[in-house]
Amino acid sequence: MNFRKLFGSKPSGRPAETQADRGLLVFDNTSEVIRAEKTLRENGWSVKVMGPPPEIQRGCDLVVEIPLIEELNILRTLEHAGTAPLEVVPVTGPLLTPVDLFQVKDFGAHLMVRAANMKITVEKSTRTIVNISGGGCPDVPYIAARLIGRTLDDAPSPRDIGHTLCGYALNLAFEKTLELCSS
Structure with missing residues (x-):
């Protein structure tokens, strides 16, 4: 037991x-x-x-x-x-000491979060996803098409629609972006 x-x-x-x-x-x-x-x-x-x-x-x-x-x-x-x-x-x-997977770059109006080889960029004022980049996995274009133009609150989780390491890394970046944009 x-x-x-x-x-x-x-x-x-x-x-x-x-x-x-x-x-x-x-x-x-x-x-x-x-x-x-x-x-x-x-x-x-x-x-x-x-x-x-x-x-x-x-x-x-x-x-x-x-x-x-x-x-x-x-x-x-x-x-x-x-x-x-x-x-x-x-x-x-x-x-x-393990290496942190995240890199964050603030461009003023936009915030870019990188996890491993995947990046997500959002417009801070509207929380709209404006770009997805990185990786070489076959599901990246599909995930990008589903996320770009949607707000962080309305976008599906990359983990739910991706099935590769790139989708996993993008989900980490997505979650970190949610955390940073909520504070």
Whole structure:
């Protein structure tokens, strides 16, 4: 029986206090990262997808940052879901610090957010999406056609209409743009 089911507690979901409190889940491919992130979020953990530091790149350009104190429970959850990582690497020094996937550029009237290789640009005053660029995946033109000209509030989530790494990266940029335009 699951401890949480017995005692009603939830995963803490709190961000790590220090670098030593964080760990990185390393996966073989991007699909596994996406499944792991979704599984962990559905189970209440606050996780972050990042770029791996060069020292631990294994086959995927993404890692999942987790609170290391929750490692055992997280691994059990992922193993139960059939998405176990190749390894867990504690963040023990500055060389193992993951790379933030986001770059934000404010052009005054417009805001551009880049996640990995995908960019979304919005007109700040109306929150209208004016451009989608980057990537080389086959679903990018379709996603762009569905988003450009719509407001952030009316546009579909790229995750719901895309099926590739580019769609996933664009969804990260979309969510970051929503966060920045709401504050």
